[in-house]
Amino acid sequence: MGFSEILGHQRQTETLRLALAKGRLHHAYLFAGPEGVGKRTLALALAKAIHCAERVDDFCGQCANCARIEDGNHPDVRTIEPLVGKKEISIQQIREIEKQLNFRSFSGRKKIAVLDPATLMNLSAQNALLKTLEEPPQDSLLVLVATNTGGLLPTLRSRCLRLSFGSLQCAQLANYLASKKGLKREEADFLAAMAMGSLGTALKIDGEEMQEKRRVWIELLSSLKAGDYRAAIVTAEGLAKDRDESLKFLEWAGIWYRDLMVHAVTRGSSELVNRDVLARMEHESAHDRLEHSLSLIAQTIEAAAGIQRNLNRRMVLENLLFNVVGNR
Numbered sequence: 565m566g567f568s569e570i571l572g573h574q575r576q577t578e579t580l581r582l583a584l585a586k587g588r589l590h591h592a593y594l595f596a597g598p599e600g601v602g603k604r605t606l607a608l609a610l611a612k613a614i615h616c617a618e619r620v621d622d623f624c625g626q627c628a629n630c631a632r633i634e635d636g637n638h639p640d641v642r643t644i645e646p647l648v649g650k651k652e653i654s655i656q657q658i659r660e661i662e663k664q665l666n667f668r669s670f671s672g673r674k675k676i677a678v679l680d681p682a683t684l685m686n687l688s689a690q691n692a693l694l695k696t697l698e699e700p701p702q703d704s705l706l707v708l709v710a711t712n713t714g715g716l717l718p719t720l721r722s723r724c725l726r727l728s729f730g731s732l733q734c735a736q737l738a739n740y741l742a743s744k745k746g747l748k749r750e751e752a753d754f755l756a757a758m759a760m761g762s763l764g765t766a767l768k769i770d771g772e773e774m775q776e777k778r779r780v781w782i783e784l785l786s787s788l789k790a791g792d793y794r795a796a797i798v799t800a801e802g803l804a805k806d807r808d809e810s811l812k813f814l815e816w817a818g819i820w821y822r823d824l825m826v827h828a829v830t831r832g833s834s835e836l837v838n839r840d841v842l843a844r845m846e847h848e849s850a851h852d853r854l855e856h857s858l859s860l861i862a863q864t865i866e867a868a869a870g871i872q873r874n875l876n877r878r879m880v881l882e883n884l885l886f887n888v889v890g891n892r
């Protein structure tokens with residue numbers, strides 16, 4: 565274990581390592597970026613590196629301190645999230661943390677609190693935390709983890725050093741899934757693409773369920789014959805029933821049309837996400853023209869954005885599927 569095994573986010577990791585090695589860590593950080601890319605993991609890695617009994621400015625993942633931090637029961641390292649059954653992080657939780665940060669450290673090293681997701685602090689909790697940040701207790705370190713920092717008070721944000729996290733690259737994520745989770749290469753590539761660069765999402769997706777869904781979706785798209793607007797309407801209605809499902813379908817359809825296009829251009833399969841169903845894809849690409857696939861990629865993105873803006877789902881999907889049958 566150690567910083568070198570952290571998945572992605574090299575620049576953010578280096579920034580923290582350097583500050584740690586030079587003894588110049590700030591009192592408060594804001595880790596901002598998409599869900600499931602490893603923000604909390606890096607915050608806890610930093611905590612381990614501060615407390616590790618085996619390594620200096622890095623962590624072993626094995627010693628008692630590293631293990632306790634991993635299990636959430638190191639006396640100097642706390643993770644704060646809403647209590648069971650609650651939707652918010654309360655002012656009482658923040659006061660409790662402030663008290664603990666002011667105690668003498670058990671180990672003589674830093675006392676650390678990770679707030680995740682920090683945006684679930686209600687306003688009074690945020691104001692209480694602001695007071696702590698204005699006069700940070702000695703040897704304390706706060707890490708606020710958030711996907712969308714808009715819900716945090718600007719005064720709070722401005723007292724934290726912000727590290728922005730991007731999505732993981734698909735290839736990085738696929739490598740990780742293949743080597744650490746023992747997935748087959750093709751399965752890992754498919755999951756990584758479907759998870760859009762989020763390890764958290766990739767680990768939550770049920771690979772078999774996803775493949776079954778895809779089988780249904782391929783069937784559905786290929787059954788739409790040129791000019792059959794009636795079938796397009798029926799299909800759109802079915803897909804529109806569930807918001808999450810329709811978004812998943814669009815995500816996948818975008819990747820499918822991209823695959824068709826890549827296949828049409830390269831005639832190869834190594835770059836394809838859906839290459840485990842190559843025969844099916846070849847069959848489809850035989851009667852979908854290149855420009856058609858290209859415009860459908862853009863349209864699936866547009867349709868997903870429309871659904872996210874709460875446009876009528878049936879209308880959005882009909883529009884897309886009319887284009888599928890209209891230009892065949």
Ligand SMILES: [Zn+2]
Pocket residue numbers: 615616617618619623624625626627628629630631
């Ligand atoms: Zn250790």
